[in-house]
Amino acid sequence: MVTTKDIAAHLQLSVSTVGRALANDTRISEETKARVRQAASELGYVGNHAARMMRGAPSNVVGLVIPDIRNSFYYTIAHELSAIMAGEDYQLMLAETFDDRLIERRHLRELSASRAAGVVIAPTPNPHNDSVGMLRGMPHVQLLRRHASLGAQWFGLDDQRALQDATTHLLDLGHTRIAYIGAPADLPTGRERLEGYHQALRDRSVPIRSNLVELGPPASPEHAREAVRRLLNRPSPPTAVVLGSVLHTVGVLDGLLEMDVDVPSELSVVGFGDQSGFSWWGPGLTTISLPIGDVATSCGLWFIRRLNNPPAGNDPYESASVGWLVPRGSTAAPPAVTRERSA
Amino acid sequence: MVTTKDIAAHLQLSVSTVGRALANDTRISEETKARVRQAASELGYVGNHAARMMRGAPSNVVGLVIPDIRNSFYYTIAHELSAIMAGEDYQLMLAETFDDRLIERRHLRELSASRAAGVVIAPTPNPHNDSVGMLRGMPHVQLLRRHASLGAQWFGLDDQRALQDATTHLLDLGHTRIAYIGAPADLPTGRERLEGYHQALRDRSVPIRSNLVELGPPASPEHAREAVRRLLNRPSPPTAVVLGSVLHTVGVLDGLLEMDVDVPSELSVVGFGDQSGFSWWGPGLTTISLPIGDVATSCGLWFIRRLNNPPAGNDPYESASVGWLVPRGSTAAPPAVTRERSA
DNA sequence: CTGAAAGCGCTAACAA
DNA sequence: TTGTTAGCGCTTTCAG
Numbered sequence: 001m002v003t004t005k006d007i008a009a010h011l012q013l014s015v016s017t018v019g020r021a022l023a024n025d026t027r028i029s030e031e032t033k034a035r036v037r038q039a040a041s042e043l044g045y046v047g048n049h050a051a052r053m054m055r056g057a058p059s060n061v062v063g064l065v066i067p068d069i070r071n072s073f074y075y076t077i078a079h080e081l082s083a084i085m086a087g088e089d090y091q092l093m094l095a096e097t098f099d100d101r102l103i104e105r106r107h108l109r110e111l112s113a114s115r116a117a118g119v120v121i122a123p124t125p126n127p128h129n130d131s132v133g134m135l136r137g138m139p140h141v142q143l144l145r146r147h148a149s150l151g152a153q154w155f156g157l158d159d160q161r162a163l164q165d166a167t168t169h170l171l172d173l174g175h176t177r178i179a180y181i182g183a184p185a186d187l188p189t190g191r192e193r194l195e196g197y198h199q200a201l202r203d204r205s206v207p208i209r210s211n212l213v214e215l216g217p218p219a220s221p222e223h224a225r226e227a228v229r230r231l232l233n234r235p236s237p238p239t240a241v242v243l244g245s246v247l248h249t250v251g252v253l254d255g256l257l258e259m260d261v262d263v264p265s266e267l268s269v270v271g272f273g274d275q276s277g278f279s280w281w282g283p284g285l286t287t288i289s290l291p292i293g294d295v296a297t298s299c300g301l302w303f304i305r306r307l308n309n310p311p312a313g314n315d316p317y318e319s320a321s322v323g324w325l326v327p328r329g330s331t332a333a334p335p336a337v338t339r340e341r342s343a
Numbered sequence: 344m345v346t347t348k349d350i351a352a353h354l355q356l357s358v359s360t361v362g363r364a365l366a367n368d369t370r371i372s373e374e375t376k377a378r379v380r381q382a383a384s385e386l387g388y389v390g391n392h393a394a395r396m397m398r399g400a401p402s403n404v405v406g407l408v409i410p411d412i413r414n415s416f417y418y419t420i421a422h423e424l425s426a427i428m429a430g431e432d433y434q435l436m437l438a439e440t441f442d443d444r445l446i447e448r449r450h451l452r453e454l455s456a457s458r459a460a461g462v463v464i465a466p467t468p469n470p471h472n473d474s475v476g477m478l479r480g481m482p483h484v485q486l487l488r489r490h491a492s493l494g495a496q497w498f499g500l501d502d503q504r505a506l507q508d509a510t511t512h513l514l515d516l517g518h519t520r521i522a523y524i525g526a527p528a529d530l531p532t533g534r535e536r537l538e539g540y541h542q543a544l545r546d547r548s549v550p551i552r553s554n555l556v557e558l559g560p561p562a563s564p565e566h567a568r569e570a571v572r573r574l575l576n577r578p579s580p581p582t583a584v585v586l587g588s589v590l591h592t593v594g595v596l597d598g599l600l601e602m603d604v605d606v607p608s609e610l611s612v613v614g615f616g617d618q619s620g621f622s623w624w625g626p627g628l629t630t631i632s633l634p635i636g637d638v639a640t641s642c643g644l645w646f647i648r649r650l651n652n653p654p655a656g657n658d659p660y661e662s663a664s665v666g667w668l669v670p671r672g673s674t675a676a677p678p679a680v681t682r683e684r685s686a
Numbered sequence: 687c688t689g690a691a692a693g694c695g696c697t698a699a700c701a702a
Numbered sequence: 703t704t705g706t707t708a709g710c711g712c713t714t715t716c717a718g
């Protein structure tokens with residue numbers, strides 16, 4: 001690897017002159033600058049980040065710590081952040097946790113060891129204590145998911161409201177036996193969404209039946225596929241189901257197709273999030289569309305600004321974006337029989 | 344930030360002893376090691392990568408340079424690589440190019456400056472000369488797309504065969520007016536796929552009509568949506584269309600739904616790649632399923648091994664994985680009228 | 687078993 | 703306008 005020293009030797013100059021020329025220092029003559037630049041490009045010189053960092057130069061690496069990049073939420077986020085970062089000369093380090101706190105810790109160690117400028121994180125359900133400690137040492141912001149222990153800077157969704165709106169839509173259509181498939185309550189977002197579902201039912205004085213609630217790992221479409229099967233095999237099955245995670249939505253859609261369930265006449269469905277393909281499914285999936293791209297963009301811009309001029313304090317900042325219902329064909333009034341029974 | 348010096352001061356030891364203790368050097372007494380480790384953990388010491396690299400330690404960063412992470416091909420790749428890398432203590436640096444060679448060059452500069460251990464790249468149509476130069480200085484492997492100038496290490500698909508099989512499937516059903524929507528031939532994969540389409544037609548002595556071919560940017564579903572509209576508005580429209588890129592497939596599916604085309608009775612469709620949602624579309628999309636995950640895994644494993652024990656030479660290595668046709672409902676024999684006309 | 691010192695590539699303070 | 707020198711945090715001789 002060619003260094004400033006090599007260029008200096010090549011040009012019979014001192015390393016400092018070369019360094020200054022490359023940094024475009026005013027004290028260096030235009031002529032020397034030209035010669036240095038020429039030599040640098042000829043020899044294929046590329047500055048050494050590690051060395052610069054040792055001199056106190058700020059890192060330009062931002063870590064993105066997420067559960068799984070294959071989830072449409074997260075690849076959308078990765079894309080938006082990557083675009084913003086690139087524009088500001090930051091690099092994105094991708095770190096998938098698969099919701100394993102030990103993997104999460106390993107990634108944070110790595111980021112800490114490379115003195116990353118900052119970290120954008122969608123934390124695992126229960127981050128390790130070490131992780132909390134390391135994040136204290138790095139500027140960071142939470143995305144979608146949040147944990148009180150990880151600080152008060154967060155960009156995400158109004159999860160409660162999303163599920164509340166979804167459930168209310170079904171109530172408005174006359175459903176009362178509404179099932180919920182989503183993430184468990186140990187996940188902050190899982191708790192919020194479940195609460196939204198409950199709140200909507202309470203608001204209409206519809207009894208909450210715990211046997212209509214199926215919770216499972218948010219990264220597992222399989223769980224949702226089995227869950228919907230179980231629900232429909234119950235003695236008194238639900239007339240509608242509302243979903244609380246993208247991958248669960250995918251699983252349910254696959255499951256319903258497999259079981260040949262007629263939607264919406266046999267069952268109404270409201271999905272979570274909107275991604276390519278949801279509109280193609282059966283009669284079109286009614287779903288809560290969520291502005292993930294916008295959340296990521298706001299988060300990225302806010303974070304960059306913070307990195308570029310670090311604030312004195314560490315003021316809390318929270319932003320919850322709201323989704324909206326996209327009505328398509330998968331929801332309708334419940335079948336008459338059931339309506340009578342529940343009446 | 345706490346350094347080995349801090350630990351040394353804290354423990355009244357020399358930096359070298361601390362360094363050795365942390366490196367688990369045999370010459371250090373177990374007792375001292377314990378004390379050092381204790382102090383390190385108490386003070387929250389995290390080793391400094393930059394400093395280590397200056398001492399010649401190898402980087403553990405691998406760059407992943409791809410057009411757009413939102414493409415299912417690329418997020419699948421990112422996921423597989425990330426999983427493999429994490430297991431081997433490498434970190435993945437995500438770099439999106441949007442098929443812009445200047446952005447690509449910037450990313451490679453960055454990776455070069457941070458002395459990345461290696462680069463996995465799906466190059467832009469026409470990489471900059473600087474990019475070629477920088478890649479020469481870093482271990483690298485090409486993924487999916489390939490460019491002779493970037494070396495002879497490549498993992499990808501048998502693109503020609505994929506399109507040949509897709510087209511042949513339609514020919515077998517009796518179609519002769521088969522349109523193709525795909526990427527332009529300046530993209531290596533685009534050329535291969537177009538060639539596969541041509542080859543299939545030639546094999547059956549079906550004339551190649553250039554007005555049934557619509558080429559456009561592979562990252563643009565919009566292009567494909569418009570392209571299929573144009574094709575169907577032709578005086579003698581095609582009876583079938585075969586796609587040459589995932590995003591074009593998405594665009595065409597949206598377009599056909601919008602135009603309310605009856606598939607397969609009015610038009611047969613063969614997609615490219617298989618992703619969540621393709622099976623939901625209309626009668627189910629017949630498509631060429633491609634083992635992207637496997638390609639990425641092989642590539643990752645091969646590359647890691649190469650990074651861990653660098654080979655003397657730079658032997659060429661190429662691997663082309665083959666896809667397979669997944670027949671679903673979107674393909675059938677052409678309507679009788681057209682069959683007569685073309686006979 | 688432990689310490690002192692040098693040096694990786696770069697920048698910045700200090701000289702000239 | 704250019705050169706000399708020191709030092710960032712760490713590992714690694716070379717000495718004790």
